[in-house]
Amino acid sequence: MYRTHTCGDLRLENVGQEVILSGWMQTKRDFGGMTFIDIRDRYGLTQLVFDMEDDQDLCSRARKLGREFVVQIKGTVRERSNKNPNMPTGNVEIEVGEMTILNKSKLPPFTIEDETDGGDELRMTYRYLDLRRKPVQNNIIFRSNVAIATREYLSKEGFIEVETPVLIKSTPEGARDFVVPSRMNKGQFYALPQSPQTFKQLLMVAGLDKYFQIVKCFRDEDLRADRQPEFTQIDCEMAFVTQEEILNTFEGLTKYLFKTCKGIEFNGDFPRMTYDEALRLYGSDKPDTRFGMLFHELNDVAKNKGFKVFDSVELVVGICAPGAASYTRKQLDALVKWVQRPQIGAKGLVYVKCNQDGTFKSTVDKFFDQEALKSWADKMGAKPGDLMLVMAGEVDRARKQLNELRLHLGRELGLMKEGDFKPLWVVDFPLLEWDEDTERFHAMHHPFTSPKKNDIERMLSGDHETMKALRADAYDLVINGSEIGGGSIRIHDRALQSRNFDLLGFTKEEAEAQFGFLLGAFEYGAPPHGGLAFGFDRLVTIMSGQESIRDFIAFPKNNQGRDMMIDAPSPVDQEQLDELGLDLVEE
Secondary structure, X not given: OOOOOOOOOOOHHHOOOEEEEEEEXXXXXXXOOEEEEEEEEOOEEEEEEEEOOOOHHHHHHXXXXXXXXXXXXXXXXXXXOOXXXXXXXXXXXXXXXXXXXXXXXOOOOOOOOOOOOOOHHHHHHOHHHHOOOHHHXXXXXXXXXXXXXXXXXXXXXXXXXXXOOOOEXXXXXXXXXXXXXXXXXXXXXXXXXXXXXXXXXXXXXXXXXXXXXXXXEEXXXXXXXXXXXXXXXXXXXXXXXXXXXXXXXXXXXXXXXXXXXXXXXXXXXXXXXXXHHHHHXXXXXXXXXXXXXXXXXXXXXXXXXXXXXXXXXXXXXXXXXXXXXXXXXXXXXXXXHHHOOOOOOOOOOEEEEEOOOXXXXXXXXXXXXXXXXXXXXXXXXXXXXXXXXXEEEOHHHHHHHHHHHHHHHHHHOOOOOOOOXXXXXXXXXXXXXXXXXXXXXXXXXXXXXXXXXXXXXXXOOOOHHHHHHOEEOEEEEEEOOEXXXXXXXEOXXXXXXXXXXXXXXXXXXXHHHHHHHXXXXXXXXXXXXXXXXXXXXXXXXXXXXXXXXXXXXXXXXXOOOOEOOOOEOOOOOHHHHHHHOOOOOOO
């Protein structure tokens, strides 16, 4: 037996018991004739005591232990004289009688502490050591708890868990595929799935009317804090359902996960906001509603007043930062420079201080008098002590830039409170989005998203503005400014699906070659269906109040898509390339 208890088990009621513990040496403290050692496993820490007067040889051996040595001890639990209220086991310690070194350790390249001295790349190279740290372990355990709770909820709701293939067919829509060469079919390739989209629709055709899967997905795209080349979805699909039924089902799942895994209950239904409202009020289709500073469009009070910067653009739009009129000139200049960074790309920023005496001080005093600035304040609901910030430009660009400024100020003013979660549904997305580079329409979600019934007849009008105005039965779940999940009612009719492929620029031959299996399935009694996929990594990250999904993935990749620990991707032997019928060409 390696242990009778874990390193987090023992309490005062265990005093006097003889126990066996195993774990890693965390810290060591020598005091004259006594040595104190903290031993650690994933359950906690326990203090060990070695006394020279009781066993000189044992105490000498203990003093030679190095960090991260794996040891087993046998001893008696006793009450600590200097209790540690910060440790669950802080009222007791173990008077050690026997010790076995199970394995020695080299000196770790960074400290295995909550606050480590290791940088990201170093810790990813030695991820198996980083995973010993309590914060990282807590993240992985929390992820496990959310996965278990997901399965509990969905199984109670009658969902069936079905695994779908990992080696599939490459399709042209969406992000770039990872491709896998086939040895048995030389010159041909599988792709790793970006999602199980077509398979879950086929499961609905098959009559499995409630499907889910916690599934790996793959996208060969550039990385950032909330993106990895392989990621996990809670993938779900339902047949014979309306959009309303889907939203209610997965709102229920979200509430269950927060209550079960965080002890947080949401009162009432999640708010709903149309895509157009979200852009108009927040400049984003994933608005952070934890704080105000809603957008106010100022064209009617700011344009055509002789200020060319405003007169020559599509949109003048502003936000009101509460209590920020106290910002110094240095702070205001810093805001201007912040929006002019290449990442934001604004040409400038107009600010107006609302003074306590009811007057206004702005960067455009030469063009707008006090009465004009008061009309801005009235429009924006600004009060004395507030700061009005105004941007101008092409509609989409100005909104996007002001959204970034709003989020920046929300952080700077401390308006994003820790532990505050504000979920909402964003609905009524456009069916299509125009790509300036390719000069064609793409599906905003994916090619299988159903248009709203009232828009079906307008799908082949050919008019550019009409195409932009088409709406889809699509929806996103947003929490604290992050898209947590997205889905739609799907097309289940071959003729309508073919029409949608026409809109997206597929020839009949291309559509048949890529998706003939799905179109064929629709001819055999496909039921109405729809679903939703949660970004599982992002969900657990947001629930934990953190920012990077890498902290919740056991073995993540870095920003170049590399696994630093196993050094992948890496070259393969020429023999493997020959078997696959592949030649490498130097760039």
